[in-house]
Amino acid sequence: xxxxxxxxxxxxxxGPTKALDGLDLVVRTGEVHGFLGPNGAGKTxxxxxxxxxxxxxxxxxxxxxxxxxxxxxxxxRRLAYVPGDVxxxxxxxxxxxxxxxxRMRGGLNRxxxxxxxQRFDLDxxxxxxxxxxxxxxKVALIAALASDVELLLLDExxxxxxxxxxxxxxxxxxxxxxxxxxxxxxxxxxxxxxEALCDRVTIVRDGRSVETGSLADLRHLIRVSVHAELAxxxxxLAELPGVxxxxxxxxxxSFDVDAGALDAALRQLTSVGVRTLTSQxxxxxxxxxxxxxxxxxxxxxxxxxxx
Amino acid sequence: xxxAGTTLSDTRPSGTRTSGSTLxxxxxxxxxxxxxxxxxxxxxxxxxxxxxxxxxxxxxDLLPTPVELQQYADASRANAxxxxxYGQLHGSSLGQLVxxxxxxxxxxxxxxxxxxxxxxxxxEEEAGRRELLGATVVGRHAGLAAAMIATIGANVVMxxxxxxxxxxxQLPTAGSVAMGLEFAAAGAIFAAxxxxxxxxxxxxxxxxxxxxxxxxxSYLLRVVGDVSEIxxxxxxxxxxxxxxxxxxxxxxxxxxQWVWLLPAVLVTAGLGWLAVALSARxxxxxxxxxxxxxxxxxxxxxSGPLALAWRLHRGLLAxxxxxxxxLGVVLGGVANGVGDLVGTNQAMKDVFxxxxxxxxLVDAYLVSIMAIxxxxxxxxxxxxxxxxxxxxxxxxxxxxxxxxxxxLQWAGSHLVFAVLxxxxxxxxxxxxxxxxxxxxxxxxxxxxxxxxxxxxxxxPAVWLVAAIAVAFVGLLPRLAAMSWGALVLCLLIGLVxxxxxxxxxxxxxxxxxxxxHLPGGDVAALPVISLFGIAVVLGGAGFAGLRRRDIPTx
Numbered sequence: 005x006x007x008x009x010x011x012x013x014x015x016x017x018x019g020p021t022k023a024l025d026g027l028d029l030v031v032r033t034g035e036v037h038g039f040l041g042p043n044g045a046g047k048t049x050x051x052x053x054x055x056x057x058x059x060x061x062x063x064x065x066x067x068x069x070x071x072x073x074x075x076x077x078x079x080x081r082r083l084a085y086v087p088g089d090v091x092x093x094x095x096x097x098x099x100x101x102x103x104x105x106x107r108m109r110g111g112l113n114r115x116x117x118x119x120x121x122q123r124f125d126l127d128x129x130x131x132x133x134x135x136x137x138x139x140x141x142k143v144a145l146i147a148a149l150a151s152d153v154e155l156l157l158l159d160e161x162x163x164x165x166x167x168x169x170x171x172x173x174x175x176x177x178x179x180x181x182x183x184x185x186x187x188x189x190x191x192x193x194x195x196x197x198x199e200a201l202c203d204r205v206t207i208v209r210d211g212r213s214v215e216t217g218s219l220a221d222l223r224h225l226i227r228v229s230v231h232a233e234l235a236x237x238x239x240x241l242a243e244l245p246g247v248x249x250x251x252x253x254x255x256x257x258s259f260d261v262d263a264g265a266l267d268a269a270l271r272q273l274t275s276v277g278v279r280t281l282t283s284q285x286x287x288x289x290x291x292x293x294x295x296x297x298x299x300x301x302x303x304x305x306x307x308x309x310x311x
Numbered sequence: 312x313x314x315a316g317t318t319l320s321d322t323r324p325s326g327t328r329t330s331g332s333t334l335x336x337x338x339x340x341x342x343x344x345x346x347x348x349x350x351x352x353x354x355x356x357x358x359x360x361x362x363x364x365x366x367x368x369x370x371x372d373l374l375p376t377p378v379e380l381q382q383y384a385d386a387s388r389a390n391a392x393x394x395x396x397y398g399q400l401h402g403s404s405l406g407q408l409v410x411x412x413x414x415x416x417x418x419x420x421x422x423x424x425x426x427x428x429x430x431x432x433x434x435e436e437e438a439g440r441r442e443l444l445g446a447t448v449v450g451r452h453a454g455l456a457a458a459m460i461a462t463i464g465a466n467v468v469m470x471x472x473x474x475x476x477x478x479x480x481q482l483p484t485a486g487s488v489a490m491g492l493e494f495a496a497a498g499a500i501f502a503a504x505x506x507x508x509x510x511x512x513x514x515x516x517x518x519x520x521x522x523x524x525x526x527x528x529s530y531l532l533r534v535v536g537d538v539s540e541i542x543x544x545x546x547x548x549x550x551x552x553x554x555x556x557x558x559x560x561x562x563x564x565x566x567x568q569w570v571w572l573l574p575a576v577l578v579t580a581g582l583g584w585l586a587v588a589l590s591a592r593x594x595x596x597x598x599x600x601x602x603x604x605x606x607x608x609x610x611x612x613x614s615g616p617l618a619l620a621w622r623l624h625r626g627l628l629a630x631x632x633x634x635x636x637x638l639g640v641v642l643g644g645v646a647n648g649v650g651d652l653v654g655t656n657q658a659m660k661d662v663f664x665x666x667x668x669x670x671x672l673v674d675a676y677l678v679s680i681m682a683i684x685x686x687x688x689x690x691x692x693x694x695x696x697x698x699x700x701x702x703x704x705x706x707x708x709x710x711x712x713x714x715x716x717x718x719l720q721w722a723g724s725h726l727v728f729a730v731l732x733x734x735x736x737x738x739x740x741x742x743x744x745x746x747x748x749x750x751x752x753x754x755x756x757x758x759x760x761x762x763x764x765x766x767x768x769x770x771p772a773v774w775l776v777a778a779i780a781v782a783f784v785g786l787l788p789r790l791a792a793m794s795w796g797a798l799v800l801c802l803l804i805g806l807v808x809x810x811x812x813x814x815x816x817x818x819x820x821x822x823x824x825x826x827x828h829l830p831g832g833d834v835a836a837l838p839v840i841s842l843f844g845i846a847v848v849l850g851g852a853g854f855a856g857l858r859r860r861d862i863p864t865x
Binding site for chain 1: 513603618619861
């Protein structure tokens, strides 16, 4: 299967600020790819380069088999984009904006448009200046989702939507995926959303990709936290490689353990005798926090990898 | 959101509660305005007095003796085009001549003031920044009050500066103070007009349109009244309806009529009160004029960038067309009076020939008004061009460029209006001025094409100024607002250039200097083609820049 997006070593400077510093990103055709990172990590800049709005200073970017800068216009017929901060023409109604954007992209599925208007509960007659942020976001989303395109580039598409609409958005994207003819790049920092929707994830920080892979892959990279009540004091646990943050209080212990060292740690526990045991699988939240914890040295991103 | 003001005073710690709670924070907001306008505001506060000071120097250089002053004054006071532009001239002292020659500047002071107030009220609200501030400890009316106080304060500073400059050039103290007050009063009135307009509409653009229309009508009323008065018509009283007419009736350096300050103060206070009352009745973000619902679906014609640009530009085009139509009717209608007045007096003719450099006085009048209309049309050209940049910075270019619309197609869709818009409005004013003037002398067939030609010949200069804006947007987008500087330069050269004998190279900087003097003059092809060529090169450079650069460039 070919890749819808293939980006390698992307560099982009704005004056003295380094927005992208060798970013890599591969989105396979037909997948929903989560693009995670804190504000200012370079997500929007990457998407703008993919749209040919900005030119990279170094690195390569291939979008749907073409060059996003030189082939911008023909490529744009095959994709739809929802910006993170949607501003609309104040004097146009929502319905007009949806139709206009659709037509400039090369066509709109009428029935889908009406269906989506209903599902997102949007009044298309209101002038854009009267819309709230969430409603402006819906206008852009409907315009994008009602187009029959191969690729959706969504830059934090649910910011400003209420939880009900967020759920509706997940539902709609879920249907897209099941139909199987769309590729989605979903930039977000809402982890539950990415966890629910995405097949694979790329995490960026400071203009670099720090992790990429399927959610299952990424979970292997990080520690499991274990809480246990033992028959006696736990000896020898601290000496085990891969065990961190050990806290022992009488017969209770809690610690984090690298995925690769879990087996050894459990054996140590059972040798003492286990009364109760809870172990928590890592959430994306933790994965995320580990990478974004700006207090540690930037190499801390490798700390989760089994040694 | 509606209750921002009240909620605020309810939740504020009682210790900081003051009686004027709706004005809490005004001081801080004034500081914010002064900080944001630290370049713009000093510019107009200083430039207008300097221009007037320039007139003093040029008059005393050109007309050193009282006899010459008297001659010039006698010729000017009967000239309808001068009276239309500057107002009526009664005496012939240096001070009176300088004040009369500065007659258009109060209009520009009014323009600067209303734009400043709207920029710090409705523009802020439309951008959502007002809401941000409204959620802090800022009273409900603080934003409006701060904008008014800062703008009127700037006008007072300008008035003081002007009076000081005049006194320092040995002009009478009372007259100098009166002139300072005249200018400041014009600014204050239109600051208040801007404040009211800012309450009426949701968009800053419409608010500017309303306030500028009020300013334009005030100016036209004065023109009609004054021209009617000197040519013995019965419409002299019309000028009394105009705020510009009031402040000119303060009559600096004559026997100062201080009483005319009263309507200015009363109207400023009244409009200020009205703005506050209107603002108290509405929600943040909304206007008083209700927003209507739009269509559920886009019309089939709304299908591409040009159709979108038409939607975005048509209101602007209609406004400018209406203004130019009115100007054409009025300015063409009074043209005949110029010929009547001068036809009998040979001495006057000589003086005019010396000043204007043209034999036929009506033609000279038409040349001068068309040059002014050309400058105004150039303002439209810049405004339409800068829409591109507004679309970009507001984030509305991105969704369009992410569709199958190319950059040049997008830019071209807006620039169509920057190129054709000024042409359309100039032609409208040319046709109507030709019709009214032609009708008044019974020669419609002959005059309409002549006056249309006079209007159309401005276009190369208009397009060149617009092309400067295109070049800025393409190559130096962050400095795009500097395009207005080019127009201000042309305006200053046009205003000052004929009075002060400027160096030729400085005069030559303005493209309008090179426009053939139509009707009546010869059309030299070279300057017209050169202006056109430079416009094409600048526009092309702007396009090349647009193709290459990041969008948006913030």
